[in-house]
Amino acid sequence: MAEETVEVRLLTAEDYLDLKESMVSAYQDMQGSYWREGTIQKLISLFPDGQIAVTVNGKVVGCALAIIVDYEKFGDDHTYEQITGYYTFNTHNPKGDTLYGIEVFVNPEYRGKRLARRLYDARKALCENLNLEGIVAGGRIPNYEKYADQMSPRIYIEKVRDKEIYDPTLTFQFSNDFIVKKILRNYLPNDAASKGFATLLQWFNIYYEKDRDTIRYNKSTVRIGLVQWQMRTYSGMKGLLQQVEFFVDAVSDYEADFVVFPEFFNAPIMMEFNELQPGAAIRGLAKYTEQLREEFSRFAVSYNVNIISGTMPIVVDEQLYNISYLCRRDGTWESYKKIHPTPSEVYAWGMKGGNEVKVFDTDCGKIGIQICYDIEFPELGRIMAQQGVQIIFVPFLTDTQNGYNRVRFCAQARAVENECYVAIAGCVGNLPRVTNMDLQYAQSAVLTPSDFAFPVTGIKADATPNTEMIVVADVDLVLLKELHAFGSVQNLKDLRTDLYEVTTKKK
Structure with missing residues (x-):
């Protein structure tokens, strides 16, 4: 034949x-x-x-x-x-x-x-x-x-x-x-x-781009730089900012689109408030937050990189919050308040939780921020997924490997169930002279969904545990579109919205 x-x-x-x-x-x-x-x-x-x-x-x-x-x-x-x-x-x-x-x-x-x-x-x-x-x-x-x-x-x-x-x-x-x-x-x-x-x-057509022919466009491949920050003694705010700029400079040399700092990376500055009670000391640290935000915004423009500023305390209407900033390279900025303070943050500092779940538009797609403990609550990731999130950034601070694993495992779960990338950045080392900030454990990582187009482990890149370093990795946003439409399983498409739903309550 x-x-x-x-x-x-x-x-x-x-x-x-x-x-x-x-x-x-x-x-x-x-x-x-x-x-x-x-x-x-x-x-x-x-x-x-x-x-x-x-x-x-x-x-x-x-x-x-x-x-x-x-x-x-x-x-x-x-x-x-x-x-x-x-x-x-x-x-x-x-x-x-x-x-x-x-x-x-x-x-x-x-x-x-x-x-x-x-x-x-x-x-x-x-x-x-x-x-x-x-x-x-x-x-x-x-x-x-x-x-x-x-x-x-x-x-x-x-x-x-x-x-x-x-x-x-x-x-x-x-x-x-x-x-x-x-x-x-x-x-x-x-x-x-x-x-x-x-x-x-x-x-x-899942690849359709309405503004593809304009000068400003959303990139398909996004480069992320994570800072695994070593806690150490600094000579005041000037010394801290020198170290911040060093990392921004290093990551921008790789032409990264985002640089991510950890939660409470600025805790060494609390040393000057050690004679105060913990609640008063953290409020003392909050006095530097506006200055830090301004410097991050300046670095974002100067080094042409979007910055997730890590987190820092802020006092709003006498209430204490844990806040993170998105400082865009075009000079604009927005903020996100940690929604779920940990029991120790509430007990030691009197920290309050924020009330807004939102996704930010950037020149590299839609991103979300969840601070440490927040990533352990799947509802937040699902709400962000409903708003089209492509990358969730998680600045974290954990003192034990158990605490770290809670963040890591939940971050991987969020990546799978919401068909997005999750990037986590933490602190390492110790601060023996700062109350309530003794030890830190971290292994920063860029995590992916789990399907044929992604690494079998669900890990795009990760750091050496407990070592100061940067992690640089590329993520492909087009792969997310393909996953949504053609994945082996399609978590977002197969939601039983006739049976259940996740919504926010207006406060």
């Missing part, structure tokens, strides 16, 4: 006779339904990249035809004649936002070889390469005539989706990640098998 060769390529005018033969065979239930030669030639001339053929041993046995449209001009209520400009294709707009599929078929003699899937894959690749929002098409439901007396089109579509009924067209569309936007009446009035009904189908 001779081997068959299969090729997917652009359709040419010379392919017309094979194309007509295959189309007549494909639409035996719609007599006379085939494309005229002049129409095919016009489509090829108008949009050659959109006309795709599949051949077996050199013979065209199927095709996928498409145009680009400005979809808002048509909306969801349109007919086939309207979307094609009554077969003139004057609706084709090279600057449009949607690839509109006007035809897909495979000669019945060649079915069972997954040729239609190859056509769909080629069409999806075209959509991605052209940076279009997605693919829209009207789809027949040719088996509906067998069930029209028993159920409405809506019930029929639901049963096809749930695999209770097989439809040669719609079942295939569902298996190729298309969704049904609505049911169209009289889309193809001569389609007796579908009783004049059609499904309006849509496939979303």
Whole structure:
């Protein structure tokens, strides 16, 4: 038996006779339904990249035809004649936002070889390469005539989706990640098998970037620098800032997009308040917070890197909070207050918890901050995931390996369940002359979801435990999009929101 060769390529005018033969065979239930030669030639001339053929041993046995449209001009209520400009294709707009599929078929003699899937894959690749929002098409439901007396089109579509009924067209569309936007009446009035009904189908391009051609754009690969900070005695604020700038400089030399400092990295400055009670000492440290924030903002601009400032105490309306700053490299900044102070923070210092869960926009995607103990509460990660978070930064401070493991294990869980990256940065060493800050244990790390595109361990990079150093790692945000859409499991997509939900209460 001779081997068959299969090729997917652009359709040419010379392919017309094979194309007509295959189309007549494909639409035996719609007599006379085939494309005229002049129409095919016009489509090829108008949009050659959109006309795709599949051949077996050199013979065209199927095709996928498409145009680009400005979809808002048509909306969801349109007919086939309207979307094609009554077969003139004057609706084709090279600057449009949607690839509109006007035809897909495979000669019945060649079915069972997954040729239609190859056509769909080629069409999806075209959509991605052209940076279009997605693919829209009207789809027949040719088996509906067998069930029209028993159920409405809506019930029929639901049963096809749930695999209770097989439809040669719609079942295939569902298996190729298309969704049904609505049911169209009289889309193809001569389609007796579908009783004049059609499904309006849509496939979303997860790689679409609305502002891809602008100077300021969100990067797909993001470089993160973590500072594993050694606690030591400093000669006041000046000495501390010199060490901060040293690390910002070192990380920026690697052209990093983010540098992350740990929780309470500035604790050595509390030494000057040692004669005070713990609650008064931490409030004394809070007097330096505004100065630190200003310096971090200056460093972010000077070294062209976004900075997660670690954390520091702040007093607001006489209440003490643990705060972290996002200092962007464009000079803007925002803040996040630790929501869950640990029992020791409450007991020793009288720390209060913040009341806002939020995600920050940056030039490198959407990021969140959770401070140490916060990462042990999965609700926060889920709320951030609902807001589109891509990277969660966790400044932490732990004194024992048990405490560290709680942060580490929970951070890995957040990365898996929320399909995002989690970067944790901690302090090492000891401060024997600072009350309540004796010992620190840390192993800073960049953690990933768990699927084929990511490291088997779920660890992109990590530090040597209890050693002052930096960790620099690249994370690919495109991999997150692919995970959301095509992962082996899809935690966010498969949430049973009909059964449960996580929401915030307004305070």
